[in-house]
Amino acid sequence: MDAKFWHQKWERNEIGFHRSTVNPLLINHFNALNLAKNSRIFLPLCGKTLDIGWFLANNYRVVGVELSEMAIRQLFINLGIEPHVTENQGMWHYQAENIDIFVGNLFDLTAGMLDSVDAIYDRAALVALPKAMRTQYSAHLITITHVAPQLLICFEYDQALLEGPPFSISATEIKQHYAANYELQLLESVDVAGGLKEICPAKENVWLLKQHRH
Ligand SMILES: C[S@@+](CC[C@H](N)C(=O)[O-])C[C@H]1O[C@@H](n2cnc3c(N)ncnc32)[C@H](O)[C@@H]1O
Numbered sequence: 001m002d003a004k005f006w007h008q009k010w011e012r013n014e015i016g017f018h019r020s021t022v023n024p025l026l027i028n029h030f031n032a033l034n035l036a037k038n039s040r041i042f043l044p045l046c047g048k049t050l051d052i053g054w055f056l057a058n059n060y061r062v063v064g065v066e067l068s069e070m071a072i073r074q075l076f077i078n079l080g081i082e083p084h085v086t087e088n089q090g091m092w093h094y095q096a097e098n099i100d101i102f103v104g105n106l107f108d109l110t111a112g113m114l115d116s117v118d119a120i121y122d123r124a125a126l127v128a129l130p131k132a133m134r135t136q137y138s139a140h141l142i143t144i145t146h147v148a149p150q151l152l153i154c155f156e157y158d159q160a161l162l163e164g165p166p167f168s169i170s171a172t173e174i175k176q177h178y179a180a181n182y183e184l185q186l187l188e189s190v191d192v193a194g195g196l197k198e199i200c201p202a203k204e205n206v207w208l209l210k211q212h213r214h
Pocket residue numbers: 006007017018019044045046047048049065066067068071104105106107123124125128
């Protein structure tokens with residue numbers, strides 16, 4: 001899944017991952033992070049998700065990163081916000097009140113560019129990446145956010161039945177990526193109605209990742 005793959009998806013409007021409503025799992029479980037209003041939430045691989053509008057409407061600040069500039073233009077149109085666009089270390093930085101979106105590769109985003117975040121919301125980010133990249137992704141996320149707590153939503157299904165993305169992520173794999181830095185709690189596991197891509201029985205798992213107490 002290189003950059004070209006995702007740019008083509010956006011250009012061809014093959015964006016089955018994009019939900020037409022705010023994710024109910026976000027609404028039901030975001031409180032588990034126990035964050036104060038005005039907290040800054042990082043959405044890696046954010047696309048044009050409506051969840052961003054939900055965060056803003058609920059008085060949180062948002063920072064995202066996304067490869068596709070087409071997606072981010074659509075995001076701001078949908079939000080009805082006119083962004084101020086600048087260049088920052090080779091990435092376009094779309095900015096408005098309470099929102100910063102970097103257009104570029106997550107792996108080029110530094111802790112300095114990201115600035116401080118209070119939590120990570122990973123919906124369809126970890127699952128979007130092939131196995132080798134997921135190890136790199138989780139390590140990079142930990143580094144640039146200084147182990148910010150996470151709400152992580154993952155699919156789990158028989159990978160032999162369907163090619164990713166989205167990929168299946170087992171509890172064992174989540175532990176491999178995150179157990180050294182976080183306490184992991186499975187908040188909910190729900191059946192994907194009608195199956196994943198309408199063919200494959202799958203679960204959608206909601207994980208809470210909190211820093212170990214020292
Ligand atoms: C499966 S979609 C999920 C989008 C969004 N989180 C949502 O829930 O609708 C994955 C997104 O990640 C973007 N993407 C993939 N690899 C990326 C990378 N290395 N850096 C930044 N964005 C990336 C793709 O363009 C795509 O929009």
